[in-house]
Amino acid sequence: MKKKLLSLGLTCILAVSMAVPVFAESFTVYFKDKPVYWEYGREGMYAYSNALSDHFEHRTIVGEVTSGWVAPGHWARARCFVGIGICKVHSYWDCRC
Numbered sequence: 001m002k003k004k005l006l007s008l009g010l011t012c013i014l015a016v017s018m019a020v021p022v023f024a025e026s027f028t029v030y031f032k033d034k035p036v037y038w039e040y041g042r043e044g045m046y047a048y049s050n051a052l053s054d055h056f057e058h059r060t061i062v063g064e065v066t067s068g069w070v071a072p073g074h075w076a077r078a079r080c081f082v083g084i085g086i087c088k089v090h091s092y093w094d095c096r097c
Helices: 002-019
Strands: 023-031 034-043 046-053 057-062 076-081 091-096
Touching: 034 057, 034 091, 046 057, 046 091, 057 076
Parallel strands: none
Antiparallel strands: 023 034, 034 046, 046 076, 057 091
C-alpha cells in the first residue's frame, strides 16, 4: 500500500513539474560602456537571474532574493521559488565601481 501511494505521489509531482513553463532570455547590457552578461528566466518552479561582469562588482536580484555583491569575473546568481502558477517576478542586475 505504501509503495502504491509513493508511486502515485511521485507521478503527480512529475506531471505537475512537466506542466510548469520554462523560459530564458539573455542579453549583453552595458554599464559605463563595459559589457555585462545578464540572463534571467524560469526553470520549473523557480525564477532565476544571473549576471557576469569582468570589470565591476555586480549583483543580480530576482523577486526579493539577491545574490549579494560579487567580484569581477565571477557569476552572480539569484534564485527564487515562484510555484507552479503564472506569476510575474521582476529580475534586475546592478553594478558598482
